[in-house]
Amino acid sequence: MPYFFGCSYLDLIGYVLLFPLAGTVINGFLGKKLNKAIVGIVGCTAIGLSFIVSFFVFIDLLKLAPEHRVFEKDYFTWIGSGAFEAIAGLQVDPLSVIMILVVSGVGFLIHVYSVGYMHDDDGFYRYFTYLNLFTFSMLLLVLANNFLLMFIGWEGVGLCSYLLIGFWFEKKSASDAGMKAFIVNRVGDFGFILAIMLIFVTFNTIDFTDVFHAAPEHLQTGSFIATMITLLLFVGAVGKSAQIPLYTWLPDAMEGPTPVSALIHAATMVTAGVYMVVRCNVLYTLSPFSLTVVAVIGGATALFAATIGLAQNDIKRVLAYSTVSQIGYMFLACGVGAYITGIFHLVTHAFFKALLFLGSGSVIHGLGGEQDMRKMGGLKKYMPTTHTTFLIGTLAIAGIPPFAGFFSKDEILLDAFTKGSLLLWGLGAFAALLTAFYMFRLLFMTFYGKSNMTKHVEEHVHESPMSILIPLLVLALLSILGGFIGFPTASAINSFLAPVIGGGHHSMADGGNLHHVSNSLMFSMMGISTGIAIVGILLAYLMYIKQPDLPAKIVGKFKLIYKIIYNKYYVDEIYDATIVKPTVKTSFILWKIVDVKIIDGFVNAVARIVELKSEVLKLFQTGYVRNYALSILLGGVIIIVCSLVLL
Amino acid sequence: MSLPILTIVTFLPLAGAIWLLFINGEKQEKIKRIALVIAIGDFILSLPLFFKFRLDTSEFQFVEKVSWIKEFGISYYVGIDGISLFLFLLTSFLTLICILASWNIKDRIKEYMIAMLVLETGMLGVFVSLDLFLFYVFWELMLIPMYLIIGVWGGPRRIYATIKFFIYTMAGSVLMLVAIIVIYFMNQKATGEYTFDLLKIYNLDIPMGAQFWLFLAFFFAFAIKVPMFPFHTWLPDAHVEAPTAGSVILAGVLLKMGTYGFVRFSLPMFPYASHQFVPLIAWLAIAGIIYGALVAMVQEDLKKLVAYSSVSHLGFVMLGIFVFNIQGMEGGILQMINHGLSTGALFLLVGMIYERRHTRMIADFGGLTKKMPIFAIFFMIITLSSIGLPGLNGFVGEFLVLVGVFKSNVVYAVLAATGVVLSACYMLWMFQRVMFNKLTNPENKKLKDIDKREWALLLPITILVFWIGIYPKPLISRMDASVNHLLNQVDEKYKVTLNRLKIEKKEVEYAVKEEKSAEHTIEVD
């Protein structure tokens, strides 16, 4: 077996972080001087290398016996104050390995893609600096061996998304979106940070392993503390993973460059919430209530976002809402206790959603920046490769076997049905229908039917360069095969992740979660979900290919509903009216009235009173000798009287 | 410690100031150079304190003691421990930065530099003095140069601002003077010795009633300096009118004197009262955190915004100090330093664009990033550090404070944590309006990016920002011993008082019982 300087590859885990960081530093300091080719190469190699290392780490981990597949490496004490100690240390276990593989793998492809996509942008080096920094933070997030270090990555990815959303900072909408993303995430982090403190106060440590070991002894199931911790953590997850009620930033985030949307707002960052929930599954298992909350929020979001997706015309926004909804699925899975399924869907989703975004990017690129689907159509003949890959992606997300999405989504629905309730299953199933529908709507509007492009655009439209197409092809491949790591059931991923679930010490608790499900049920489920998907597709076909005037009619029928959906249920407006505006107004009052008028007014009033007194008192100094004499006499008399009588 | 390093570091600037007195004011370059050399020298001299500092003891180190006014038992008694060490270093560091930052001041440069150096001596003195009287002398002494700096080199409303600053601060501190004298005589009654020696007075056990009033007197002095809500209104005025360097010093060091005072004097001398006052102070601090953040959000003047953000940040510090546990205390001290660095840097940055554009109105800016990318990078980093992004200095302090607070009172912690969200709001919003969006204002079209000098100003601070953010151990480990000792000291004295309380209560009950039984007997016969 290949060893590196005689030490196991696990010891090299640090390099997974080091390479992206190095890339960041190089591009950050020298990028301005270097020419674009080098910047691109540096950016890509950094991630490429860390992918390779991750791969070897993965291999090494496989060599270990399943229940020993936990490797921790502490570097230095980051914060140590009294009993509180936060170590800068990394933890390699099946879960984190899968994550780093996905992050660095997909990340690498998207870096390559970006070289072509961003080529004409003069912020090129800036872009790659941010992107590398993001990859670093994301890897840190998944590799961290304690909550606080994870929090660094957590906020780091938030920062990068802020920077990248606002990458074209001269566009106000872009910088607004960036700010919105950061602040909404902060709201989530507010919960997260409180959770960390609560964990520390409860367990007197914030190290994953220790906490998860201690948890079952410390807290009995359903205890208040456990619920509080998990809910607070979930607040963080909701913020990061754009779930109800904090999802509003994600669609706006589409202001950023498309590869960014692919990497950060589809494949990796937004799924951090799911990762965190799974990482803390031990805690969640201790609190059924929180689990229910997670499931319900997930299911609701899945459906809610899907409905919005129906009526969007901006190609990226449709994908954004589908992302929100897909993450909803993942939480749904976690919520019903099928953590592994959640991760499974996370992985497949990473593949096909990245693919879809990159595809849409290719389209936008080809159309010279056009994002409105109503101005597209019939692109099939112009950009065949893009079309093919995009089709694959769409099939995958719609859940048509044997594409990746099918297996994961189907498993989620199954779990929802078996472990959850019919309601949850209903939510999921209906969302699946809608998903299939709006994704194919997107596909048809973009690639089929007659072209609605302007002449000008039509002349220039072209297939994208290789650097864009190659990543598409690779991802397409993954979207096709990705599903088989989770099939047949009781499969690789299950057994591989099993140790992580339940803190590893009572292993296989959840591992073979499908054993006790009869095959008949399983296959009927598969049938149903496939059926649902196909129905959705047919609907889309009917409305957007067969009778293109149908949508208009329907809209005409349900004007109100359409209007509401089209305006995303006015959620942004509601937030603005109920939270943003009042806050600003109060602040103004506090400043103009409380601060200036009352507090400072009081201070100045004191001074003025003193001056006034002085003006008055000096008038007693009349300048007449006799008044002076009088005051002496009176003074004397008063003193005598006082000393004789009063005192 | 043979070499009186503290004295040298403290008084070197004063010596420099005196030297400058005798230099012709026309020779601006020369004057600037001398001042700079002095500041650099002072900073370098202060570094050994950091490296030679012994981690294993809570004793005061580098101690020097010389009788000053024997008749009153006043001595020149200086020394530092883990609590003052960093504030001391911060002072010498920031003064250096400030003198470099004032390079473009044209008029009365001589007087300016003299004021700066005298100010440095005053500030350093405050942090090292272990004699109440000496402390008070430095505390007041440092007012004069600051008053001149604001008043002479300040903006249009400088006179109002500076007089307000001076009198407001003075009003607070005179009560402290009375309190100091009272303690002095109490100690004399108790031990028969006339002394202002802080360490001896630590051992004085002050009756509870007296503690209450004495604490209050000190509280006003310090709370005004911090400034705690609602004693903060001098701060925005002073900041807005002060020249850049003035603001930097004001935010970076002067405010810390208040918080430092609480740690060094109020807590160990009046443990009982401190505990009694926790609710009041905590709520004021929380009010400050939220109020400061909200008011900062809607400011139109950059400096005002930063000023109010200081109110908010120092709320954290106060909260951390008054939870009486190690995380809170260390977080608080660390946060003092962080705030000194990041807010100081913010004022520097604001000063830089002010020098170029002669306006601080946020509305006049926008899209600067296009013209000044490097500036933008620094500005971004500092902004992030001030909103406490993990990995930068701000986070470490803030988080430790929150942990400490959480341990003692969850409600406080939750309320305080909202400050984390709010700070992101006002800072990022400000950043966006200044640096992002289209560069519309033609005035801004000809802006130049930062030059070498400004690099030299920002780079060291940025490095520290990262260092403290990523590897704060060297700082925290130096605090540990002292903070632990302080907390134990406070705790023990507090317990003693409590026990006395119990005993007295018992006696009362006992007496009552006695009477009862007596009456009973009477009834009997």
Next chain:
Amino acid sequence: MILLTWYLILSGVLFTIGAVGVLIRRNAIVIFMCIELMLNAVNLAFVTFARQLNSMDGQIFVFFIMTVAAAEAAVGLAIIIAIYRNKATVNVDNINLMKW
């Protein structure tokens, strides 16, 4: 035989008259005379006490007071003359350049 008390009362009355005079008269000279009156009231008191206690101190004191009064008179008149030179008035109510 007249009780010493009467002398004291007389001196008190004199003193009061003098004081009141200072307050109500406008002419600097007259005011000064009133002050002299007050001093003489004091003298009377001293003498009375001296008599009562039959000790000399009081009477000696009186001598000193008279001397001092004389000196004061000299200076005072000089001052009044000086002011008359410049202002051609000795009415104290017109002499209030300096006030507040």
Next chain:
Amino acid sequence: MEIVIPPFDLKSISPIIILTISAMFILVADVFFRKKFKDSLGYLSFLIVVMTGMVAFTQMGKPVYSFSDMFVVDNFSVFFNLIFLVSTAITILLSVSYVKQEGINYGEYYTLILFATIGMMLMAGGADLLTIFLGLEIMSISLYVLAGFRRDCVRSNEASLKYFLLGAFATGFLLYGIAMLYGATGTTNIKGIAEFLANNPALSNPMIVAGTSLLIVGFGFKVACVPFHKWTPDVYEGAPTAITAFMSVGPKAAAFAAFLRVFLVALPAVEQKWSIILWVMAVLTMTVGNLVAIAQTNIKRMLAYSSIAHAGYALMAIIAGGDFGIASLLFYMLAYAFMNLGAFAVVIVLGRKGEENANIEDYNGLGYKHPLLAVTMCIFMFSLAGIPPMAGFIGKFYIFSAAIKNGFIILAIIGVVNSVISVYYYLRVTVVMYMKEPGREFAPLSLSPFLILALIVTVWGTIHLGIFPAKIIALAQKSTLLY
């Protein structure tokens, strides 16, 4: 029977004798000097004062009584004598060029100053109400004249008239008070009174109480405390600046010396009455002085009110009493002498014949026209405001400590609050000097070597007493024993 001549020991009053003789000599010499040599009279009297100072200093040590207990030389009086001599010396330094410039360069000027000094010394050393009365009169009469020394100037005349009339008026009260005490106790000797009151009921005796109150009126007038303060601003404004400086320091100190001796030695039995009265007076004095000073535009007048305020602080020392109180008063008076004389010195330096430039606006931008002078003024202002490391701070600190030590904490708090108020108007001077642009050209300074010397001495005193007060404090503590 043979007449016993009580022993009298001239050595004990040697400073006074020296001064008297030289004063008279100057008076005579004046006749023979031609106008342009008149300065030498100034130099001469300065030398005399310095010499006297040396002699006086040698008297430190064990107390000496003489003239049948009419006069005492104890450290207390010696310390005060030094204060007087310092202030006199500095005043003379201020005067030499000033009198020339004002055209009042007559020999009497110095003579009178010296006589005033003699009066002060008598007051400080007076062990008998008679001596004190004499000293007070000698001092006052010379001052009446000095106040009106600019004969051609109406304001000067007015000043002296007001001072004279009111001074005499107040003397009346003082004397009546003495008379009553005499009547009640049968003696005017301070120790005698003390002994009598120690053995007889004091509080119940209306005559003693009334007498005490009348003494308060008399001394209160001299130290200018409310409500007997009204003459101060007018007289200070009208009098020649040098004399104003002198009056604000020497006579005030002398009055305090006598005040303190009489009340702490002779009338401790009545303390519980007068301490309350003085308490109220001190509060009124501080507050009124500081408040009204804020509204002043003329710097001499402002300093007049500030001196009233300082009288209020000094009263605290008497109220506090005890060694601490006495020592603090001694120290405070010395510190006050330096800083106040210094401030007036600056005023004189800026003054012109005719136009005194005594309006605060006249100081606009001084900091940049005459930086050094401005710095000096700042030092005095900060010292008067009681900001470390100046003498004023230590002085205030000392007095407040005394008050607190003896349990007058409320009084101390009122005191410190007042000193905050005072900061406001002292700062205003520095504000106009540094933060306002010069309104008009400054006339060239009238700096004579003597003035410069005076400035140096005062600055040195102000700072030295601020930073190294130990020796003086020790001396003051040695001088607290009263006999």
